[in-house]
Amino acid sequence: MADAIVSVPASARPGEVVEIRALVRHPMETGFRHTQTGERIPRNIITQFECSYLGAEVFRATLHPSITANPMLVFALRATFSGRIEFRWSGDNGFSVTESATISVA
Amino acid sequence: MLGLPALATPEEMQAAMARITGGANVRRGRVKLQLPPLVENGNSVEFSVIVDSPMTETDYVKAIHVFTEKNPQPYVINAYLGPRAGRARITTRTRLADSQTVHAVAELSDGSFWSDSVSVVVTLSACIGNLV
Numbered sequence: 001m002a003d004a005i006v007s008v009p010a011s012a013r014p015g016e017v018v019e020i021r022a023l024v025r026h027p028m029e030t031g032f033r034h035t036q037t038g039e040r041i042p043r044n045i046i047t048q049f050e051c052s053y054l055g056a057e058v059f060r061a062t063l064h065p066s067i068t069a070n071p072m073l074v075f076a077l078r079a080t081f082s083g084r085i086e087f088r089w090s091g092d093n094g095f096s097v098t099e100s101a102t103i104s105v106a
Numbered sequence: 107m108l109g110l111p112a113l114a115t116p117e118e119m120q121a122a123m124a125r126i127t128g129g130a131n132v133r134r135g136r137v138k139l140q141l142p143p144l145v146e147n148g149n150s151v152e153f154s155v156i157v158d159s160p161m162t163e164t165d166y167v168k169a170i171h172v173f174t175e176k177n178p179q180p181y182v183i184n185a186y187l188g189p190r191a192g193r194a195r196i197t198t199r200t201r202l203a204d205s206q207t208v209h210a211v212a213e214l215s216d217g218s219f220w221s222d223s224v225s226v227v228v229t230l231s232a233c234i235g236n237l238v
Contacts, residue, residue, distance in 0.1 A: 017192035060187075075185070
């Protein structure tokens with residue numbers, strides 16, 4: 001599995017609302033678990049996700065330890081012009097992954 | 107000595123909710139939290155939040171927040187959207203440490219807050235505090 005997988009329709013009509021799916025590989029270790037020898041396993045989660053389209057933010061989320069490993073986010077976007085959709089995940093221990101996709105609007 | 111983490115209590119969840127809303131009145135309605143009422147595996151529970159909103163420049167959903175009563179801490183996600191989203195709907199997956207009520211709160215562009223909640227029975231709890 002790649003670090004990130006995004007699903008964006010290749011094309012849309014102007015004004016059409018399309019569904020975006022974004023998935024990233026990450027353990028989302030809660031920080032509440034312990035090893036058998038009693039040591040707490042340090043928290044290691046993604047804390048922030050951002051999606052921008054044509055350079056403007058469309059969707060942003062703060063994630064917490066409750067979110068499952070390999071977090072999936074599904075949200076919507078109103079297609080206006082052809083262009084790039086950019087995705088960014090960031091979190092504990094300097095975690096940072098970016099991905100992008102293009103949508104053709106006509 | 108080992109111990110399970112203290113689970114968030116409904117009171118802590120109410121406090122977390124109040125921090126988000128700034129103590130504003132939260133009304134029921136306009137929000138639909140879609141979550142299965144019976145969950146076999148609390149390690150991964152998919153849910154959606156749908157808000158009744160035209161998502162125009164002047165009338166849109168600013169944010170959707172999801173809270174749990176009995177996970178080790180009450181927050182699940184804070185999602186921020188706006189008119190460019192076109193539709194006020196999000197889907198993701200949460201862990202559920204116990205049978206409990208999950209709450210979704212939406213903040214609208216006019217400053218009002220709306221909510222929905224679902225009681226979930228969890229057969230196998232998420233291994234949030236277990237040994238590994």
